[in-house]
Amino acid sequence: MASAPANLPLLYNDLVPVNLRDHATWRARGANQAKWLVGQHAVPLTVEEFPQAARHFPIIFSSGDNPVPLALLGLNEGVNTFVDADGNVEPNVYLPAYARRYPFMLAKLQPDSEELSLCFDPTAGLIGPFEDGEPLFDGDQPSEATKAALSFCEQFEQAGQRTQAFVEEISKHKLLMEGEVSIQPNTGGQPFVYRGFQMVDQQKLRELRGDQLRAWAQSGLLPLLYAHVFSLELMSAIFQRQAEQGTAPAPALPDLPGLG
Numbered sequence: 345m346a347s348a349p350a351n352l353p354l355l356y357n358d359l360v361p362v363n364l365r366d367h368a369t370w371r372a373r374g375a376n377q378a379k380w381l382v383g384q385h386a387v388p389l390t391v392e393e394f395p396q397a398a399r400h401f402p403i404i405f406s407s408g409d410n411p412v413p414l415a416l417l418g419l420n421e422g423v424n425t426f427v428d429a430d431g432n433v434e435p436n437v438y439l440p441a442y443a444r445r446y447p448f449m450l451a452k453l454q455p456d457s458e459e460l461s462l463c464f465d466p467t468a469g470l471i472g473p474f475e476d477g478e479p480l481f482d483g484d485q486p487s488e489a490t491k492a493a494l495s496f497c498e499q500f501e502q503a504g505q506r507t508q509a510f511v512e513e514i515s516k517h518k519l520l521m522e523g524e525v526s527i528q529p530n531t532g533g534q535p536f537v538y539r540g541f542q543m544v545d546q547q548k549l550r551e552l553r554g555d556q557l558r559a560w561a562q563s564g565l566l567p568l569l570y571a572h573v574f575s576l577e578l579m580s581a582i583f584q585r586q587a588e589q590g591t592a593p594a595p596a597l598p599d600l601p602g603l604g
Contacts, residue, residue, distance in 0.1 A: 354388065355380050355446055357467040361453060362490065364481060371477030372489055373470050377431030378439070380446050380468065384427075385418035388442045390503035391510040394568045396438045398575035401426070401582065405520055405542035411511055413572075415440050418582060419538060420593050425585040441500050447471060448493045450501055460501065462494045510565065514544070517552065519569075521545040525576065527583045529592075536583070536593060544573055 352359065360366075381387070386404075389397055390413070397403055397415050405411040417424045426434045433439060447468035450460035464471050471480070478489035486494070514520060523543035528535045549569065560566040586592045 353449070355384070355443070356449065356465045358465055359449070359451055359463040360466050361451075362462045362464060362480060362486075364484060367471075367480050368484075370472055370480050371474045372480060372493070373474060373477040375470055378427055378433050378443065378446075379431035381417075381424060381427045381433070381443055382429060382431050383422045383424055385421060385423050386414040386416050387440045389413045389415045389440050389507075390442075390500070391507040391568055392503055393438075393440060394571040394575075397440065398571040398578075400438045400578075401575070402578045403572045403575045404523060405511070407522070407540060407542055411515070411520060411542050413507060413511070414541075416579075416582065418591070419579070419586060420591065423586060423591045425582055425589060425591070441496075441503065445493075445497055445500050448497055450494075450497045462490070462497060510568065513565065514569070517548070517556070519544050519548055521548075525579045527580050529587070530584070538579070543576060544569055546573060549573075 389403060393415075394403055394413075400415075402416040404414050404416055406414055417426050426437050447465040447470050449463055449465075451463045452459065453461050466472075471477075479487045480490050481487055520542045521544075523539065523541045525538045526535045527538070557566060560569070583592070
């Protein structure tokens with residue numbers, strides 16, 4: 345059986361290609377809980393999700409030369425303020441598409457090939473030789489459930505390409521800078537300063553030429569930038585959520601972890 349890539353993305357512990365020979369009678373179960381999100385403080389986000397995501401959590405960019413937009417679900421490693429220890433997701437909160445596609449994803453089976461195959465994480469416990477759930481195959485053809493999973497993953501890949509183009513565009517104009525957010529606890533004392541991420545430099549955004557701003561406004565890019573900017577106000581709300589949940593940081597606060 346062909347194997348999937350060794351370098352696995354966030355959330356995935358293993359990848360197996362969906363195939364008729366091995367999975368003809370296998371089924372996919374629905375999930376009432378998102379246990380794969382327990383303790384995940386940041387999840388990749390596609391640019392078209394910015395307007396919805398910005399209502400719930402801060403949108404930041406990872407550090408480094410190849411920044412990735414991230415939905416910030418907690419300010420500290422191992423803290424997700426929207427998903428409890430059992431994997432229950434807070435009602436009515438927006439769940440990023442990256443997390444919703446799990447345990448499926450598209451992956452290259454051969455490094456030198458451009459072809460992507462539908463794979464799944466067998467450690468998720470959601471796909472297997474179960475008596476219940478949606479079948480992966482209908483006879484020798486993919487089932488409707490498998491077709492739907494493939495379609496969602498294809499749409500996600502396309503959104504990922506648009507996100508990469510968005511990041512390349514704002515990077516070309518050097519709009520990203522190293523981020524720093526200072527939060528004053530309700531209990532008083534010294535403020536907590538968070539670093540280790542990137543954010544849009546609002547001064548440079550204001551200084552852009554008018555024709556560039558008009559082009560971005562017409563293409564829809566400009567509102568996405570402001571969705572990110574406005575979402576940063578939610579940093580203090582996440583901090584407060586951690587305080588209420590008993591996961592507030594210690595007085596000596598490190599940089600935002602794992603975002604490089």
